[in-house]
Amino acid sequence: MDTKGYIEPKILKINEKEYTYYPLQSLQKGKFSHISRLPYSIKVLLEAAIRTFDGESITEDHIRKLADWTLNRNINEEVPFKPARILLHDTTGLPAIVDLAAMRETMNRARGDVSKINPLIPVDLVVDHSVTVDYFGRPDAMELNEKVNMERNMERFRFLRWAQNTFNNLEVIPPATGIMHQINMEYLSTVAATKEENGKTIVYPDSLVGTDSHTTMINGLGIVAWGVGGIEAEAAMLGQPLYFVTPEVVGFRLTGAIQEGVTSTDLALTITNILREKGVVGKFVEFFGEGVSSMSVADRATVANMAPEYGATMGFFPVDKQTINYLRLIGRNDEQISLIETYYRLQGMFMEENNQEPDYPEVIDLDLNTVVPSLAGPKRPQDRIDLTEMKQKYNEIIRKPVAEGGYGLSEEAIKKEVHIEDENGKTSVIKNGSVVLAAITSCTNTSNPTVLMMAGLLAKNAVEKGLTKPDFVKSSLTPGSRVVTDYLSESGLMPYLEKLGFHIAGYGCATCIGNSGPLPFEVSEAITQQDLTVAGVLSGNRNFEGRVHPQIKANYLASPPLVIAYALAGKVDINFSTEPIGFDSLKQPVYLRDIWPSSQETQKWLGDTLRPELFRSRYQNVHDANEKWNQIDTPEGQLFEWDETSTYVQEPPFLKDLSEQPANIVDFKNVRTLALLGHSVTTDHLSPSGAIPAESIAGIHLRNQGVERKDLNSYPSRRGNHDVMIRGALANHRIRNHMVPGSEGGVTKYLPSGDVMSMYRASLEYKKDGTPLFIIAGKEYGTGSSRDWAAKGTLLLGVKAVIAESFERIHRSNLVGMGVLPLQFVNGESAQSFRIEGTETFQTIGLSNKVHPGQMIKIKAVRESGESFEIDVMVRLDNVIDIEYYRHGGIMQKVIRQLMSKSSISKTK
Structure with missing residues (x-):
């Protein structure tokens, strides 16, 4: 990537070894005079934009928006971000890798080059979400649970072993090693990343996105990172920048010290409560102050981990002396530590108590002395x-x-x-x-x-x-x-x-x-x-x-x-x-x-x-420590051999029969409501996370496939099988559909007959009728885990749009990435204010190929009595990339069409 001519790289030496870096000071001396007052997290995004500038996907205008953040921070403009790496776990990572395998199938059917489907940046997948506590309170509990884990999940693990062997830039950390975020802290993270490029060693801030909302835990180590859905991660793997609205950064000043008997957990729960009440959804929260200086990195990570719970994109603690202390504790060598400290100081990214405070538009204060158990x-x-x-x-x-x-x-x-x-x-x-x-x-x-x-x-x-x-x-x-x-x-x-x-x-x-x-x-x-x-x-x-x-x-x-x-x-x-x-x-x-x-x-x-x-x-032989993992009989070849009898891994339907060109964006007509939901509907409600009950629709399906009750396993373990996951969509036993008052569980009212049945069965009936569906909900729709199946299941049920009072950041993005349209009530209006019961029929007015970010459209609703009314809603396609994804029917569809187009052009040449 050629950035020469925009900013001149410089050299720093550590023990006679030369490293090339892109100095932010060069911008400070030029036309951007506010670089030194930028929040530390924005400086990291700015460096990434400078370093990956290509004039196309990342332009000078994008750099300007970040460099002038203190001047235009309230402007609702998009900026791109290309992270240094990606972190996955097995239950969201596996369906993401399954999607990549399906993309290879689609490319193969089109006689394209399947090797084009490969991660272009480093991807680490940690197998940590599969083990279940079947045995407990006994000395051999771990060995017994891991034995069951290997037996239950062998089909999934064979697929992951195949993926590790066939995809470039993919490393898999085997089960029984630890939790992805702690392994990220102790082993995977570099703080200052390096790569060889054109004979030079480039150094830059470590950064990542992960398919787990608690990816933010690494913010405690001074690393910019946040959770995304698996489909967004796939796009990043394939070289697509992640686009998001210029973030607002809230400063959080900590003073004083924790009292005797109070823990970092108590602090994390206190901050979660404060920030959730304040409202920081979609914002960066950056911690600073004397109280931060005394906090260990482990305590910082405890607070940063819960950023999804307080609604922020990140809970960021800049690199400082405590970061260096932690790196020494976990055994990093002196040369690496010297490089990190030297580089961050040169870039003005090293936080010290005498540093000038960044120009935060808003600051929240907390005296640590006031935190209680x-x-x-x-x-x-x-x-x-x-x-x-x-x-x-x-x-x-x-x-x-x-x-x-x-x-x-x-x-x-x-x-x-x-x-x-x-x-x-x-x-x-x-x-x-x-x-x-x-x-x-x-x-x-x-x-x-x-x-x-x-x-x-x-x-x-x-x-x-x-x-x-x-x-x-x-x-x-x-x-x-x-x-x-x-x-x-x-x-x-x-x-x-x-x-x-x-x-x-x-x-x-x-x-x-x-x-x-x-x-x-x-x-x-x-x-x-x-x-x-x-x-x-x-x-x-x-x-x-x-x-x-x-x-x-x-x-x-x-x-x-x-x-x-x-x-x-x-x-x-x-x-x-x-x-x-x-x-x-x-x-x-x-x-x-x-x-x-x-x-x-x-x-x-x-x-x-x-x-x-x-x-x-512990980490010197982390890839070889699990002997049973290494003994798995692994398939070979660039294409995965799908087994139609597998109850764990199936080729997903999203790319089958993919048209060469995307369809036009048009209005929806004669729409029915699948679910009328309240506030704080979580991704757990939309796509259950626990064990699969034997009498659930998914459980009955699996038993009909010959799976014994003891082997039903969990919904997360089955995310590679869409036939199971669609039956689990909106099937949480605690979800409450107001179309069926007093009910709990995944039931709805099929219209116009009024029969009460499962969401899954109703969706099948609506598909026979050719009836499109809406979900209508309250505030904070999609809160919780960055679970792409909460969007995938929604799509497979036949839902075309979700109308909510507000959306959680990741889930809104996942809906767009799967081609489901997010629409938002405006002016404090809601389903309640319109007396919506779910028995109405709907149609949109104003959707077309000319749709633009934040556009207002109308929805016409007709009650059973014949009375009609109109609702103004905002189209929550927040940027032009969202529109592109939606127009194509999703991220995967856009990327595969783009690759197939390039392949076709290449053949023509």
Whole structure:
């Protein structure tokens, strides 16, 4: 790529080795005078634009928009971004790679060059979303769960092994290694990336996009990154820039210091609550101030991880001395560290306390001294609760009506108790509010040595006091990397965790993504038969309805030590300030404060155990460590051999019968409503994340294919099979379709007959009729994971457009990428204000090939009575690239047509 003539590259030397870089100061000395006051994250985007400038996809105008960000930051203009690399996990990464394999098939059918379908930038795929906690509370739980993992997912793993061998620039990290975001922190990230180009070594900021919304965790290491859908990632893999509206950057100033007894988890939940109330959807949040200087990178990563929960595109912590300290801790060599520090200082990207504050249009302040121990829940991660108020809040929401977000239990139901007997004949009592699941899980917290060491010390103190966990509590520990096991074992704390039932159950996301596995039979039976509202407590980042476990209605996010505390208590209906957590061997009360470790004690144990050698040892042979993975019989060839009998991997239908030219954009007529939904509909509602129930439509389909109940696995594991995923679309057992009042689950009203049936069956009937469909929803539609199947399933159900009051950033983009039109109510209007019941017929007025970003169109609606009315909506195609994707029917269609066109031109020449 030739940037010469626009900006002159310079040379920096580290130990006599020369590196070429593109200095931002050259712009500062030229016509752009505000470079030094740019937010650090904008400087990274600007450098990428300068370095990848080609005059076509990235132009001088794009560079101007970023360089003059302080002057035009309120202008709604698009800018491109080409990340340095891409990060995938197996459940969103696999369908993305399946799509690439399908694109090769389409290219082959057109007699094109299939080798054109290859990632053009480095792609890392981490197999971390498959393992399920089937076994727990026993020394061999991890080995047994991984054995089941390999058996259940062999078809998927064979495909991924084939992909690694056939696609360029694709590396796969095998299962049982850790969670993608912690591996990204400890192994994959370079902070300053390098590549050889025309005989020179180019150095530039590491950056990435990932097919997981918590890709933002790496923002804690000073790396610009965010989550995208799999279809956007595919476009980036194939050399397409990612276009987005010039971001607004909110400064978040931290002052003071965390109090004794408060954790980084508490800080993350506090910031999530503050920013969700503030409203930062689609914005960058950049942290600075004296409070940041004292935060470790692990603590920063805990806060950055939850950017999707507070709605931001990123939660960014610039590179500084703490970054350098962390790189030394994880074993990076002196030359690499010297290059990083020198390069970032030269570029004005290194944050120091005496630096001039960037020109943020808005600054939010938080005194760290005000942060208190917290939980969040029981249905959303932004609903923070002071630990001291937990009992009160629980008792309020258990009684609050369902229509108001509560559980609507009567006083009689609340008092209900059930005596259960386990397989060993031991009896116990569970009731509403009992904790039946306690999991130290997810990237947010199992990547942070401080909170994990605190959990180990709390377990030690509890065991020494003679405390035990009730038998009905399913407990598990799924660390973010094997380094966690190393330092917990070397410290001598692992045996105490195991004595409380927190044996290692696997290395992966597990409970946080719904792979929590079954509850013990007697517990499950009691919950079902008595309709109990029981609780789960997890150190995760998501607790949306139906996500963690289908039988657990109330789920609370908490720090790892608090997870253990609630496991010991066996209930959430407890005030730890005034009530004992349990009783010691002398029947004396033990309070949480009696076993809570001090920060001084925690840091001493960490200092004695955590060292660079642990990281170097674990990652030196990371690709070869899993022998069973390496023994998989792997197919060969540039085209994948699809097996029609496979229940895991099938060629998707999106590119079959692809026309040479895209169809015209035209109005929709005689449209019916598939679902009329409320606020905060998540991607978990749209595309379930947990286990596949045997009696669900997807479960019945699989059993009809010969799959046994025990092998149904999870929806995420089946994302390579569209026949399963379409049956799971909008089938979450907690989704509420207001077309069928009082219902829960994926049902709708088929019109005009009015028959109530599943969404899937109704979609088949509408397809027979040739009837296009809409989904109508409230605010924050598509919140949650960056799940492309939430859009793919929507498309396959026959939905042409989604009309919502507002959209979450990633899901809106995914809808466009699949050719589904996002439309937005305006002027505070909604389905309620128009008294929409879902029985109306609709048609759009104003859609054509001349559609432009943000265009207003009308929708005409006709009620069953014959009364008609019109709705003004905004077309949420936010830039010209969105329009191109939509015109082609999706990103894949555009890219394949473009490649086929180039191939045709090449042949002509």
